[in-house]
Amino acid sequence: MIAYxxxxxVSLIISLIVASLVIFVVVEIVPGDPAAYMLGMxxxxxxxxxxxxELGLDGSKVARYFGWVAGMxxxxxxxxxxxxxPVSGMIADRVWVSLPLALYALILSTLIAFPAGIYAASRxxxxxxxxxxxxxxxxxxxxxxxxxxxxxxxxxxxxxxxSAGGFPGWDKGLWSGLxxxxxxxxxxxxxxxxxxxxxxxxxxLDMLGEDFIRTARAKGLSAGQALWRHALRNAxxxxxxxxxxxxxFLLAGGIIIEQVFYLPGLGRLVFQSITQRDLIVVESVVMxxxxxxxxxxxxVDLAYAVVDPRLRVRV
Amino acid sequence: xxxxxxxxxxxxxxxxxxxxAAILSLVWTPYAVDGVDIANKLLTPNAQHWFGTDHYGRxxxxxxxxxxxxxxxxxxxxxxxxxxxxxxxxxxxxxxxGGWADEIIMRGNDLVFAFPSLVIAILITAVFxxxxxxxxxxxxxxNIPVFARLTRxxxxxxxxxxxxxxxxxxxxxxxxxxxxxxxxxxxSLMIVQGTIQFSLGILAEAGLSYVGLGAQPPxxxxxxxxxxxxxxxxxxxxxxxxxxxxxxxxxxxxNLMGDGLRDLMDPRLRVQRT
Numbered sequence: 001m002i003a004y005x006x007x008x009x010v011s012l013i014i015s016l017i018v019a020s021l022v023i024f025v026v027v028e029i030v031p032g033d034p035a036a037y038m039l040g041m042x043x044x045x046x047x048x049x050x051x052x053x054e055l056g057l058d059g060s061k062v063a064r065y066f067g068w069v070a071g072m073x074x075x076x077x078x079x080x081x082x083x084x085x086p087v088s089g090m091i092a093d094r095v096w097v098s099l100p101l102a103l104y105a106l107i108l109s110t111l112i113a114f115p116a117g118i119y120a121a122s123r124x125x126x127x128x129x130x131x132x133x134x135x136x137x138x139x140x141x142x143x144x145x146x147x148x149x150x151x152x153x154x155x156x157x158x159x160x161x162x163s164a165g166g167f168p169g170w171d172k173g174l175w176s177g178l179x180x181x182x183x184x185x186x187x188x189x190x191x192x193x194x195x196x197x198x199x200x201x202x203x204x205l206d207m208l209g210e211d212f213i214r215t216a217r218a219k220g221l222s223a224g225q226a227l228w229r230h231a232l233r234n235a236x237x238x239x240x241x242x243x244x245x246x247x248x249f250l251l252a253g254g255i256i257i258e259q260v261f262y263l264p265g266l267g268r269l270v271f272q273s274i275t276q277r278d279l280i281v282v283e284s285v286v287m288x289x290x291x292x293x294x295x296x297x298x299x300v301d302l303a304y305a306v307v308d309p310r311l312r313v314r315v
Numbered sequence: 316x317x318x319x320x321x322x323x324x325x326x327x328x329x330x331x332x333x334x335x336a337a338i339l340s341l342v343w344t345p346y347a348v349d350g351v352d353i354a355n356k357l358l359t360p361n362a363q364h365w366f367g368t369d370h371y372g373r374x375x376x377x378x379x380x381x382x383x384x385x386x387x388x389x390x391x392x393x394x395x396x397x398x399x400x401x402x403x404x405x406x407x408x409x410x411x412x413g414g415w416a417d418e419i420i421m422r423g424n425d426l427v428f429a430f431p432s433l434v435i436a437i438l439i440t441a442v443f444x445x446x447x448x449x450x451x452x453x454x455x456x457x458n459i460p461v462f463a464r465l466t467r468x469x470x471x472x473x474x475x476x477x478x479x480x481x482x483x484x485x486x487x488x489x490x491x492x493x494x495x496x497x498x499x500x501x502x503s504l505m506i507v508q509g510t511i512q513f514s515l516g517i518l519a520e521a522g523l524s525y526v527g528l529g530a531q532p533p534x535x536x537x538x539x540x541x542x543x544x545x546x547x548x549x550x551x552x553x554x555x556x557x558x559x560x561x562x563x564x565x566x567x568x569x570n571l572m573g574d575g576l577r578d579l580m581d582p583r584l585r586v587q588r589t
Contacts, residue, residue, distance in 0.1 A: 018422070019429055026438050141514075141566040143521050146541055146559040149548055157549045252431035256522050260545065271526060274441045282441040286434055293429045 004305055012298045019290045020072075024065050027283045055079060055280075068283075077284040082276045087284050090269060095288075097167055097265035098258070101181050101188070102250040108189035109196055109250075110243065116193070117200025117239075122227055124205060132197065139194025144253055148187035148260040155183060165262040184257045192246050192253075196239065203238045207231040237307060244300030248293035319578030326571025333565045337383040346374035348381050348535050357551045366557050369540070370547060375554070378535040379561050385447065385536040386565070389529070390516030392451045394509050397458025402505065404459070405466025406497060409474055410489040420463045432457035432519050440528045447530040450523045454516050461512060462505070469504055470497050503580040510573035514566045521562050537562050 035051040036043060052058050055078070059067070071078060077087035120132035156164040162183050170177045207213065208231050216226040255267030262268075266285050273281035345365075352372030360367045366375035407416035430438075436453035443449050470493070473479060482492050523529035524538030532539065537558045544554035 015426065015429060018426055022426065022430075023438065026442060029442055137567065137570060138563070141518075141563045141570060143518055143525075143541075143559070143562055145522060145525055146555070146562065149541065149545060149555050150559070153548050153552055153555070248429070248431050252433045255433060255437075256526055259526055267526075270437055274437065274445075274528075277441075279441060282437065286438055289431075289434055290429045293431070297429075 001305065005302065008298060008301050012294060015294050016291065019294065020069055020287060021065070023283055023287055023290070024068065027279050028061060055081070072284070072287065078280045080273075080278055080281055082273070082278040082281075087281050090281065091266070091284060091288060094264060094266045094269050096170060097181075097263050098251065098254050098267070100177075101184055101254050101257070101263070101265065102247065104178070104181055104185035105188035105192070105250045105254070106243070106247060108185055109193040109246065112189065112193040113196035113200055116197040118204065118227070118232070120197065120201040121204035121208065122224065129201075132201070136194040136198050139191055139197075142191055144187050144191050145256050145260050147190055148184065148257055151183045151187055152260070165260070167261075167263050180261075180263075184254075184261045184263060187260070188250055188253055188257050192249065196242055196246065199242045200235070200239050203235040204231055207235045210234075233307075237304060240300060240303060240307065244297050247296045248289075251289055251292055317578070319575045322571045322575025323579065324575075326568045326573070326575055329564055329568025330572055331568075333383045333561070333568070334387060336380045337387050340377075340380035340384050344374075344377035344380050346377045348373060348377050349533055350374070357547070357554075359551075359553055367551075367553050369543065369554055370551075375540075375557055378540060379537070379557065381535045382537045382540060382558065383561065383565070385524075385530050385534060386517050386520050386562075389447055389451050389454065389520040390513050393454035393458055393516045393519075394512050396451070396455025397462045397512060398505065398509065401459045401462025401464075402466050402498075402501075404463040405468075406470055406493040408463070408467045409470030409497070410493050412471070417467075420460070420467055424460050424464055427457065427460045430457075433522065436519075436523050436528050445528045445531060447534065447536075450520055450529040453523070454519045457519075458512050458516075462508065465504065465508055466501060469501050473497050473500055503576075507573055507577045507580065510569055510576060514569035514573070517562065517566050517569070 035048055035055060035057055039048060039051060049058075057064070068078070075088055077091065079085065080087050080090060083090070116132050116136075120129045123129040152164050156162050162179065167180045168176045204227065208227065210231075213226050213231055216230050217223070221229065254265065255270065257263075258265040258267035259271070266289070270282055270285045273279070273285070350373060352368070354372065355364075355368050356370055356372040358364055358368040358372075364374050364376065366379060368374055369378070404416055404420055408414070408420045411417065432454055435456055436450065439449050439453050440446075474497070479492060479496060482496055487495070520529055520536070521538035521541070524536040525542045526538075527542070529538055530536040540558040541555060544551070544558070548555045
């Protein structure tokens with residue numbers, strides 16, 4: 001087990017290094033000098049040089065890459081070109097909107113998908129199964145930001161149960177924070193739940209065809225008992241993979257949903273930064289998202305090893 | 316009629332409606348899409364304007380038709396990029412297992428898993444600016460490992476078959492075997508996956524143009540129409556409902572078509588759709 005964890009840890013670090021290199025190289029292609037951009041047309045050469053030094057823009061590309069990485073490891077993401085404030089502070093404020101939103105959506109998606117998938121598998125080929133499958137076909141075809149607009153139309157504008165957007169902040173209480181994130185989380189969760197329900201169903205059906213289920217039935221368990229006691233646990237492995245992958249879609253998808261609900265999360269920050277050409281912020285947010293995805297996938301790999309000891313031997 | 320045919324015909328006709336609308340929009344639309352007509356703004360669907368008009372009085376049906384062109388063009392080109400780069404990489408990886416192409420694909424896979432297409436798009440647009448071409452590149456890059464992975468997996472299982480062995484005994488090179496024997500056997504798999512990526516591309520394009528990273532005005536696109544509709548959804552819900560319905564029906568049609576094709580071509584095929 002320890003050898004397995006170490007091997008996964010090495011590949012995690014390699015992935016992070018390669019990802020940071022890709023992001024750095026892509027952003028470095030951009031023509032123009034941020035310092036010149038900030039100071040405008042009539043900047044004096046010495047002011048320009050001073051600002052370049054302040055922003056850490058002098059020095060070779062290699063030195064700047066290592067400076068950037070070393071800074072990030074210590075939680076220092078550099079200084080915003082536009083606001084002249086530390087990027088880490090700007091990100092920290094927004095993470096507390098984006099991360100809870102992604103987690104909230106992940107929980108909702110699982111809560112919807114598990115019962116739907118299990119129900120469909122236990123009713124294979126019958127009306128209940130067809131109904132669930134038709135609903136998931138529709139679910140994967142719906143763009144989540146459009147679904148978000150429909151939710152606003154129904155639950156905020158017509159029924160008035162929720163506000164149409166904005167975020168009061170966690171200091172106004174957990175309840176009002178969660179309430180503001182509910183419609184966004186539902187919008188994010190629905191298409192993901194449709195995918196997850198399909199995976200749950202097909203994974204369970206695969207398991208129900210296995211010999212050990214026949215044995216369980218032969219020793220007198222009903223179809224339902226065999227499903228709950230034996231098939232479900234084994235069917236969870238592919239489901240876990242998809243849940244891990246979904247977290248990255250939820251974090252990235254949250255960026256769009258934040259636009260619909262005017263939530264002050266990472267998405268808003270990144271789009272503002274793109275229009276203001278504040279590339280250091282874009283670079284940092286993208287790195288943070290990629291970091292989250294890689295670490296979550298690492299955690300999922302470890303979770304497998306706990307669920308299924310056979311996997312520990314594979315790389 | 317089998318399940319496969321049902322899906323193919325139903326899904327195919329749905330998708331075909333939008334393809335035909337896109338083609339028709341090249342020569343004719345009911346109204347000009349840049350025809351501002353403030354007197355007739357925000358009309359609900361009626362006999363003159365079947366889908367109503369937007370806040371500038373532009374005809375929504377015409378915009379949907381031209382928007383279909385944008386969506387389809389972006390998604391098709393992105394699938395093309397994915398196939399043109401991904402299939403040769405996958406073939407090479409299978410032909411020379413453990414070689415450099417194999418290594419690139421496996422590592423590239425890990426990497427692209429960490430970059431959702433939206434994040435790739437953010438990076439590309441942050442550097443090169445927003446636009447339809449950059450949306451195509453972003454979605455296309457995301458498609459490359461999908462096709463590479465699928466090709467590699469399917470080609471590997473073919474390499475162990477007897478007819479490939481006889482080709483090797485006959486002295487054919489890895490390249491010739493890949494092109495003459497492996498590739499034709501992958502065609503059906505690629506068509507099915509192509510359909511799925513096509514539908515994902517439509518969704519991705521809509522998302523990108525919704526946040527302003529896709530096609531830029533005055534080119535109409537479904538995502539941009541939804542973004543414009545957002546502030547007016549309370550007074551004119553049809554502005555949001557119609558482009559949304561267009562996206563859903565196109566994607567639904569393509570998915571049904573993909574599932575139907577898969578059932579018809581080979582029931583054992585497993586297509587990845589994450």
